[in-house]
Amino acid sequence: MIKNSNIDLDNTYNHWFDSPYYHILYENRDNIEAKKFIKKILKYLQLAKGSKILDAACGKGRHSIEIEKLGYKVLGIDLSKNSIIKAKISENKNLKFLIHDISTPLNLEFDAVFNLFTSFGYYSKKKDQDILLAIEKNLKNGGIGVIDFFNINKVKKNLIKKEIVFKKNIKFKIKRKVYENYVKKSISFTDKNKQYNFNEKVNNLSLKNFKNYLSNTNLEILEFFGDYDLNPFDNIKSPRLIIILKKKSQSNK
Ligand SMILES: C[S@@+](CC[C@H](N)C(=O)[O-])C[C@H]1O[C@@H](n2cnc3c(N)ncnc32)[C@H](O)[C@@H]1O
Incomplete structure (x- = not known):
């Protein structure tokens, strides 16, 4: 059984994410959009059914739930206790949730790690880079990372x-x-x-910044897209910056 981490929430975590008011303000966060995007990205990635996917910073699990429905084994992690309590209502044999800091690697390897809906860029450069290294460590060699961030220019x-x-x-x-x-x-x-x-x-991270951060990891960029329909990325017009990564091999960092 996977256990919740012994979390000591430091003052770098934004407690707003765990506040009941956060959930009131964003109560209508779009599940339809999440479902459509997950279908699209999984079709593009062509991962074998039964593959293990980590949803890093899963919130209440709207993406994790859809991923599992399509035949994958999913673990969703987030530091918000209140979000994980809500997500756990949907748990089943292939869908689990856990309170965990995404900057600390789990002792597990996945076929893919997703970080969706601007769940990155909240921290110092060092901690943001630790998150990328944790994504790398949680991937098998050849495993796929997906980072869905906003397009700062838009x-x-x-x-x-x-x-x-x-x-x-x-x-x-x-x-x-x-x-x-x-x-x-x-x-x-x-x-x-x-x-x-x-x-x-949220830090103003451009594609150039991501490339710079990623140069310290063994994650290489395979492709990037500009929206949830996976249209090409346009630096000015695209609403999103969706980066598809591949783990080359384990780094020693
Ligand atoms: C914008 S929300 C997106 C949540 C989810 N991906 C979704 O689309 O509904 C960002 C999430 O990142 C989580 N988060 C922020 N820092 C984190 C960290 N260090 N470890 C784990 N989760 C974190 C927050 O608790 C919050 O749930």
């Missing part, structure tokens, strides 16, 4: 600076700003007479 161009969202009688005030090295989303609201302020910060 984000900059289409930035909605201010937005109000009502969910469950809570008025979420959202502000977005692009800084030199990161994009920041500030979320503030009042609930039961208490004021809350949270931030989501």
Whole structure:
């Protein structure tokens, strides 16, 4: 049996992800989009049925659930205890979830490791690189990595600076700003007479930055796409930067 890691959440983890308000704000996170993308990417990857796939930073498991339905063995990991509790409701023999930090390799090898929906770029350069090394270590030789990140150029161009969202009688005030090295989303609201302020910060990583990070690993880029329909990546217009990686061999780092 796989056990939850002995997690000591350091202050680099953004506790907003584990807050009940995070789940209220994003309650409608698109399961249909997740299902469509998983079908598409698995058709492209042509992994043998029964292959083992790690969903690194799985949240509540919307992608993991779809991957398992298509005949694969899936482990979803995330640091958010509340997300994993929700994900565990869907567990079965081929679908398991675990609280675990994606920057620490598991003692397991997978045929593929997915990191989806901008679940990367929250940390220092060193820790972001540790995450890539952990992905590498969790892959068999020849195994496939998929990183689905935003396209920073499109984000900059289409930035909605201010937005109000009502969910469950809570008025979420959202502000977005692009800084030199990161994009920041500030979320503030009042609930039961208490004021809350949270931030989501994601590093401004371009394809060039990823290439630079990956040069310290044994992961090579096979291909990249620009959206969930797997259209070619356009530096300006594409909404996503989806990088397909292959593990060359185990590194000593
Ligand atoms: C934008 S959400 C995406 C979740 C999921 N992939 C989805 O598409 O629904 C980012 C996720 O990354 C997780 N996360 C952030 N840092 C992490 C870390 N060091 N280890 C594991 N999970 C982490 C958060 O808890 C959150 O669930």
